[in-house]
Amino acid sequence: MTGHLLQTTLGLLFVVGLLLALVWLLKRMGIGNQQRRGGFYKVLATSALGPREKIVLVEIGDTWLVLGMTSNSINTLHSMPAGSIALDEVQNPAVNFAKMLERVKAGKVKSS
Known part of the structure; x- marks a missing residue:
């Protein structure tokens, strides 16, 4: 039971970390800023x-x-x-x- 909970938590943290890294990379490359410039x-x-x-x-x-x-x-x-x-x-x-x-x-x- 503890092993399954630990595996699920680590998987969730990995996915959240991957999403944050992707957002940072897109901001760094300037993708998506064109719509916000007004x-x-x-x-x-x-x-x-x-x-x-x-x-x-x-x-x-x-x-x-x-x-x-x-x-x-x-x-x-x-x-x-x-x-x-x-x-x-x-x-x-x-x-x-x-x-x-x-x-x-x-x-x-x-x-x-």
């Missing part, structure tokens, strides 16, 4: 600077924002009108972002 913004490009730092290009309405993101804060680095830079979606987004950042640094894009 649609008022769109992430156009992202580039990791370190393990907890990244730069993100976000479109909100008719404005593009370049955001610096860390584990503690989000800061606006630059803003520009939407469509000021042509995005080539065939290339790697990180390469796109690097080219776009170089254009902004060179002054080819007007600041808002």
Whole structure:
């Protein structure tokens, strides 16, 4: 009787642990977050600077924002009108972002 109860409990704990691991993995991969974003913004490009730092290009309405993101804060680095830079979606987004950042640094894009 005790052996059967122990076996059932361990099986249940294994299944619950497996479900938690699957949820963590899906969150880590970003699957399922698209429905919760609400649609008022769109992430156009992202580039990791370190393990907890990244730069993100976000479109909100008719404005593009370049955001610096860390584990503690989000800061606006630059803003520009939407469509000021042509995005080539065939290339790697990180390469796109690097080219776009170089254009902004060179002054080819007007600041808002």
